[in-house]
Amino acid sequence: MTYALPPLNALRAFEAAARHLSFKLAAHELHVTPAAVGQQVKALEARLGVQLFERLHKQLILTAAGQAYLPGISEGFRHIAEATSQLKPAGAMQLQLGVHGSFDLRRLDLAAFRSTHAEIGLRVLQPAGLHELVEGKVDLLIARGLRHHPGYRCERIDEGSGGGDWLVAPEGTADCPEIVSFRVWLRALPAAKPLANRRPRLVGGVGS
Numbered sequence: 001m002t003y004a005l006p007p008l009n010a011l012r013a014f015e016a017a018a019r020h021l022s023f024k025l026a027a028h029e030l031h032v033t034p035a036a037v038g039q040q041v042k043a044l045e046a047r048l049g050v051q052l053f054e055r056l057h058k059q060l061i062l063t064a065a066g067q068a069y070l071p072g073i074s075e076g077f078r079h080i081a082e083a084t085s086q087l088k089p090a091g092a093m094q095l096q097l098g099v100h101g102s103f104d105l106r107r108l109d110l111a112a113f114r115s116t117h118a119e120i121g122l123r124v125l126q127p128a129g130l131h132e133l134v135e136g137k138v139d140l141l142i143a144r145g146l147r148h149h150p151g152y153r154c155e156r157i158d159e160g161s162g163g164g165d166w167l168v169a170p171e172g173t174a175d176c177p178e179i180v181s182f183r184v185w186l187r188a189l190p191a192a193k194p195l196a197n198r199r200p201r202l203v204g205g206v207g208s
């Protein structure tokens with residue numbers, strides 16, 4: 001059976017933009033420019049012959065067609081990700097962790113993580129910051145004092161009222177198996193407390 005499918009990149013652009021209601025935040029997630037996301041969505045709309053978004057002044061809204069289309073596309077990507085995860089041999093899932101320069105890596109007991117998670121190839125980049133995360137050089141970041149950033153999930157990993165250390169991941173990949181495994185590992189460390197999950201409030205906008 002031959003499947004009549006639109007281009008994958010166009011579907012990814014639509015799905016990310018629909019979740020964020022913002023071309024700019026979708027662009028951050030996909031590591032492209034907002035203009036590229038907008039062009040991909042426009043090409044998808046032309047191919048389908050339907051309008052998926054209402055482009056208002058500084059606001060992006062799903063049309064009825066877009067709302068009906070999104071669940072199936074999101075579910076399709078989830079099935080692809082799960083099938084890929086099951087297919088990969090041990091160590092095939094790669095996780096690039098970025099860590100700010102003053103963080104003591106001994107807190108993470110990375111040797112024990114690697115020994116108990118043979119399916120994940122963990123690499124660490126230190127020092128690293130938000131720039132490396134946005135540019136796609138790391139998949140996950142331990143940052144100092146980054147309590148909120150649009151399009152990213154920020155979860156505190158220590159106690160206190162100061163800046164503290166935060167685990168930061170793009171909203172679109174924050175629930176990927178390898179990131180979930182590392183998050184669970186952090187929670188289980190003897191000195192760790194449950195992560196304080198703060199999902200950022202996303203403000204939609206065509207170019208915002």
